[in-house]
Amino acid sequence: MKQKYFSALVLLIAGAYYGTNSYAQEVSVLDEIVLTDNKKASPLQLSIINNNLSKRKNHDAGSLFYGIPGFGIDKKGGYAMDPVFRGFKNEQLNIQFDGGTTVAPACPNRMDPVTTHITPEEVEKIEIIKGPYSVRFGSSLGGVINLVTKIPEFNPNKIYRGSIEGGYEANGSSWFSGVKASVVKEKWFFQADGAIKRFGNYESGNGQEIIASFNTNDYALKAGYKIDPTQQIRVSFRQSFGRDIMHPGLPMDTDIDNSTVSTIDYDNRLGDGFFRNVKAKMYYADVEHVMSNDGRPSVKKMGLATSTTYSQTLGGKLEMEMGLDDDNLFYLGMDLRNISNQGETVKVKNDVEVGRKQVWQDSYVNDYGLFAQYNLHVNDKFSVQTGVRMDYIQSDTKDPDPKFEHGNLPEGVHPDDEVNFSANISGAYWFSNVWNTKLSIGRGVQTASIQKRYVNTLPVGRDAFYYIGNPMLNAEVNNQIDLSFNRVDDNWWFGLNGYYSIVENYINSEIVKKPQPGIPGVKKFINIDEANIYGFEASFGFQIVEFLKLDVSGFYTHAQNIDLDEPLAEIPPMEANVSLMYDNQKWYAKVNQRLVDEQDRVAVSVSETTSPGFGVMDVFGGYEINKHIRLDASVTNVFNLNYYDHLNRPYKNMDSQSEYYNMGRNFMISAKLSL
Numbered sequence: 001m002k003q004k005y006f007s008a009l010v011l012l013i014a015g016a017y018y019g020t021n022s023y024a025q026e027v028s029v030l031d032e033i034v035l036t037d038n039k040k041a042s043p044l045q046l047s048i049i050n051n052n053l054s055k056r057k058n059h060d061a062g063s064l065f066y067g068i069p070g071f072g073i074d075k076k077g078g079y080a081m082d083p084v085f086r087g088f089k090n091e092q093l094n095i096q097f098d099g100g101t102t103v104a105p106a107c108p109n110r111m112d113p114v115t116t117h118i119t120p121e122e123v124e125k126i127e128i129i130k131g132p133y134s135v136r137f138g139s140s141l142g143g144v145i146n147l148v149t150k151i152p153e154f155n156p157n158k159i160y161r162g163s164i165e166g167g168y169e170a171n172g173s174s175w176f177s178g179v180k181a182s183v184v185k186e187k188w189f190f191q192a193d194g195a196i197k198r199f200g201n202y203e204s205g206n207g208q209e210i211i212a213s214f215n216t217n218d219y220a221l222k223a224g225y226k227i228d229p230t231q232q233i234r235v236s237f238r239q240s241f242g243r244d245i246m247h248p249g250l251p252m253d254t255d256i257d258n259s260t261v262s263t264i265d266y267d268n269r270l271g272d273g274f275f276r277n278v279k280a281k282m283y284y285a286d287v288e289h290v291m292s293n294d295g296r297p298s299v300k301k302m303g304l305a306t307s308t309t310y311s312q313t314l315g316g317k318l319e320m321e322m323g324l325d326d327d328n329l330f331y332l333g334m335d336l337r338n339i340s341n342q343g344e345t346v347k348v349k350n351d352v353e354v355g356r357k358q359v360w361q362d363s364y365v366n367d368y369g370l371f372a373q374y375n376l377h378v379n380d381k382f383s384v385q386t387g388v389r390m391d392y393i394q395s396d397t398k399d400p401d402p403k404f405e406h407g408n409l410p411e412g413v414h415p416d417d418e419v420n421f422s423a424n425i426s427g428a429y430w431f432s433n434v435w436n437t438k439l440s441i442g443r444g445v446q447t448a449s450i451q452k453r454y455v456n457t458l459p460v461g462r463d464a465f466y467y468i469g470n471p472m473l474n475a476e477v478n479n480q481i482d483l484s485f486n487r488v489d490d491n492w493w494f495g496l497n498g499y500y501s502i503v504e505n506y507i508n509s510e511i512v513k514k515p516q517p518g519i520p521g522v523k524k525f526i527n528i529d530e531a532n533i534y535g536f537e538a539s540f541g542f543q544i545v546e547f548l549k550l551d552v553s554g555f556y557t558h559a560q561n562i563d564l565d566e567p568l569a570e571i572p573p574m575e576a577n578v579s580l581m582y583d584n585q586k587w588y589a590k591v592n593q594r595l596v597d598e599q600d601r602v603a604v605s606v607s608e609t610t611s612p613g614f615g616v617m618d619v620f621g622g623y624e625i626n627k628h629i630r631l632d633a634s635v636t637n638v639f640n641l642n643y644y645d646h647l648n649r650p651y652k653n654m655d656s657q658s659e660y661y662n663m664g665r666n667f668m669i670s671a672k673l674s675l
Contacts, residue, residue, distance in 0.1 A: 033099050033127055033137050033146045043385045043428035045130040045440050045482040045497060057167060057176070057634070057668055058120035059199065060216075061147060062113065067594060069537035069555040070130070072572025074110075075648045075660060076249035078199055078212030079242070082113045084647060085128075086499070087533050087559040087571045088142025091449035092476065097123075097147040098236070100137060100281050101263050104339040106289035106311035108359060108455045109250045115147075117240050117259050117285070119195045119218050121178050122149040130537075131480045131499065132444020133424045135371040135389035136319065136331055140422070141446035141478045141503075151222070152182045152189055159184060160675075167632075167670025171663055172202035172212070176670075187226045194219035201246075204661035205642030211654065212663075214245040214254075230269040237262050249649025249660050251298075251459050252307065256290040276329075277321035285313040289343075296653045303350070309343025309359050327377040331387075335371070340364035341450055345458075362398040363454035367391050367447065386425040393418045393447045395471065397454050404456050404468065407512070407524065411472045415453075420445035420475050434489040440482040448473035452507055452525045462569065462649065463607040465523040467509065474527050477504040492542035499534060506531040506568075508561065509606075528563040547584040553577050561603065569603035573611070573646055587623040594618070599646040609650075614643035616662075630672045640665040 049068055058064055062081030065071040074082040074089060085093055095114045096102045103117045129137075129144040137144050152161060161184065166177040180193035197216045201209050220238035227233065242257035263283040270276055292306040293299050319333030341360035346353060373387035397404075400413050424442030431437070448470075451460065455469040484497035505527040515521035539553040554576035559568035574597040581590040595615045602608040617639060622632040641664075648660035 033129075033134075033144065043383045043426040043438060043440070044133050045426070045438055045484055045499075047126075047128040047130065049126040049128070050124075057169075057632070057670060059197070059214075060116055061118050061120045061123060062115035064115075064120055064123060064126065064147075067553075067577045067592070068126070068128075069539060069553045069575075069577075070535075070557070072570075072575075072647045073645065074570065075645065076109070076111070077214070077245065077247040077253075078202070078210075079214040079216070079245050080111050080113060080116050080247070080254075082110055082115070083145070084570065084572060085143055085145070086130075086501075086535060087557050087568055088478075089570060090451075092141045092446060094138050094140045094144045095147075096137065096145070098149055098263065099146060099265075100315065100317055100335075101261065101283045101285075102138075102313060102315065102337070103259060103261060103285040103287065104311045104313045104341070104450070106257075106287040106309040106341065106343065107254075107291060108309070108451055108458050108460050109247075109252075110451075111245065111247055111250065111254050111291065112242075112257050112259070112287055112289055116242070116257070117238070117261055118147060118149060118220070119178070121195060122193065122220065123147050124150040130497065131440060131482050131501075132422060132442040132478050133385075133426050133440045133482070135373055135387035135422060135424065136333065138335060138337060139367060139369065139389065139391050139420065139444070139446050141444045141476055149220075151224075152184045152191055154184050154186055154189070156186070163672060163674040165670060165672035167668060169199075169666055169668045171666035172200040174199040174202075189222075189224050191222045192219070202663045202666070205637065205640045205664040206661075207664070208658070208661060210661055210663070211246045211248040211651075215243045216245075217241045230271075232267050234265045235263065248651045248654050251296075251653050252291040252293050252305070253295065254289065254291050255294070255306075256288065258289075259285065259287045261285040274322055274324070275320065276323050279319045279321075280317065282316040283313075284315075285311075287311045293653065297655055298653050302347075303354060304348045305345055306348075307343060307345040307359055309341065311339065311341045314338040329375040331371070331373040331375075333371055335369045336367065337369075338364065338366045339450055341454070358399060358401050358404075358456055359458065360450070361400050361404060361454050361456055363450055364394075364396065364398075365447065365450045365453065366394040368394075381430045383428045384425070385427075387423065389422040391420040391422070391445065391447070393420065393475075395447070395450075395453060397471065401456050404454075407457075407468050407522075408471060413471045415471045418447065418475060420447060434487050436486050436488070438482070438484045438486070440480075442478075442480055444478045444480070445475050446478075447475045448507060448525075457522060459520070459652075461509070461523065461606060463523075464515070465509075465511070465521045468512070468522060468524045470525045473507060473525060474505040476506055476527075478502075479504070490543065493540070495539045496536065497538070498536040501533040503531045503533065504529065506561070508563075528561065530562040531560065531568055532562060533557065533559040533568070548580070548582045551577075551579045551581070558601070561605075564605060566603055566605060567601040569606045569608050570647055571599070571601065573597045573599035573613070585624070588621065590620040592618045592620070596645070611644065611646040614641060616641050616643060628674055630674070632668075632670045632672075634666075634668045636666045636668070637662070637664055 065083040072084040127146040162181040176197045178195040182191035218240045222236045224234040240259045245254035266280045268278045315337045317335040322330040343359040347355040371389040376384045426440040428438045480501040482499040487494040509523040513522035535557040537555040541551040556574040576595045579592040598613040618636040620634045
């Protein structure tokens with residue numbers, strides 16, 4: 001712990017030291033990892049999704065990714081949905097919010113991914129760097145995802161602002177509400193918002209009750225102060241409280257989930273000389289997670305099992321921007337992400353304790369990074385970006401279980417420190433004012449997650465096996481190339497992005513103990529030599545008439561385990577989305593058709609099963625009565641289709657075993673009052 005606070009102190013002192021000089025220039029935005037400048041386009045393979053266009057009320061921030069090309073959703077319940085991008089999942093994706101803040105799960109089954117610690121109503125847009133093509137925002141294997149939350153803008157005619165909203169969903173008899181208030185002055189602002197959600201079990205298309213209820217309470221406080229015309233500081237504090245969250249796709253449900261996240265950002269625009277900008281960020285997050293099998297059929301036979309687990313995440317970043325001129329920019333910086341987990345499972349039968357086991361064994365993984373990036377704007381047609389990164393990794397367990405130690409013989413459980421190197425180069429060329437092509441080549445290295453290193457014989461996979469961590473896992477290495485062609489125009493637009501990825505040391509699993517009658521088998525996480533992933537994302541749209549536009553998008557991912565000569569598990573099937581939308585700012589109407597192919601490429605080694613294709617239609621609408629009152633409504637799954645996504649976890653340890661079917665026809669209505 002002392003080491004963590006020392007690291008934090010070093011970054012803050014360095015940020016204060018470099019922030020002493022100032023010149024008159026506009027302050028940059030702190031929360032975005034992709035900054036708009038005077039260049040035509042970033043050379044990165046990049047997507048920016050404006051959440052305001054979705055017109056969908058989302059259960060949590062993870063569900064925002066439905067319909068975005070390349071994404072699937074790992075759904076274990078009605079809450080805590082985990083995005084999967086191009087087959088990369090969990091810690092293979094660098095998911096953060098507000099330009100760097102992240103939260104490590106306390107639950108070994110990821111009942112609490114980072115997307116549960118902010119509300120979807122807060123998210124203004126989503127920035128996606130497709131692939132290992134950035135070094136400035138932490139180590140990245142499959143890509144960087146940044147959820148940018150809303151910040152009020154200064155308006156001298158509107159210093160005080162506030163809003164209250166509420167809504168109801170018929171399928172599940174669910175309701176949600178939110179409130180926001182802010183004071184925005186020229187030099188400072190303060191904003192407070194909160195949300196309450198009470199969601200019940202819903203019915204699938206054929207009338208089956210689907211266990212999906214959850215209760216959440218969230219609030220966030222943000223404040224910012226402009227020290228002078230060139231310097232600003234921003235702080236945020238947020239807490240989330242989850243209760244009685246059902247996860248029928250997992251062995252247990254969440255009884256309690258409490259999280260706290262604190263962040264401080266500092267930004268100083270130094271001027272137009274060689275030293276141009278200094279940014280510093282620090283954040284700390286802790287999670288308390290309590291889960292049990294109470295209410296499951298297994299409690300009668302096996303007794304009550306309760307797990308209480310914790311995670312702490314300390315992170316920070318210090319970055320200096322330098323430039324010979326506006327066309328030659330250098331970024332040098334260092335960052336850290338220190339994660340530690342604790343917790344245990346207690347089993348009770350007939351009111352007598354019959355067992356106790358360490359879940360995380362008081363383990364940690366620390367990542368200290370150094371990075372350098374160079375951006376070259378050659379001319380109005382050609383831009384290049386290249387970067388290198390080094391990560392120094394420390395990991396260990398402070399309280400190893402003797403059985404865990406035995407299961408990791410002869411290698412042991414105390415790994416040596418590791419050093420990982422990542423590098424990339426990207427270029428963009430504009431054929432005309434609207435057409436461009438982008439090429440990116442990168443090597444991204446991601447150390448093994450704390451779950452895959454230290455989880456202590458728990459059912460964390462899609463199959464019936466228990467899994468044991470492997471502290472000696474090698475870091476995964478993604479060697480990837482992307483090529484895209486794009487048209488950017490208000491009348492019609494087009495994008496086609498193809499990629500090919502060779503992943504070395506891909507983390508898989510092998511059987512170390514075969515199952516016996518009444519006794520589950522055990523698997524251990526291991527590295528395989530190679531996995532290949534390739535595919536494409538495509539989009540097309542045009543403005544039919546004023547206010548009316550058509551959007552079409554789709555993707556395909558093909559992933560193969562070369563060592564086992566079988567497909568990789570949990571790969572979303574081919575998908576297309578077609579939407580027609582009329583929006584004149586006063587009222588809008590949108591029809592969306594989601595078309596998903598069957599998935600017959602499955603991993604037999606983890607008992608993955610095929611899934612059928614489907615097509616589901618949603619309709620959205622809204623009307624702004626005046627500048628203060630807005631009404632929204634939707635009908636999702638209009639034709640009451642009985643369907644499920646391939647990545648939905650099937651029911652485990654429930655009264656009735658089945659696939660996890662999505663919601664049948666659902667009517668939603670909401671109202672918002674703004675002042």
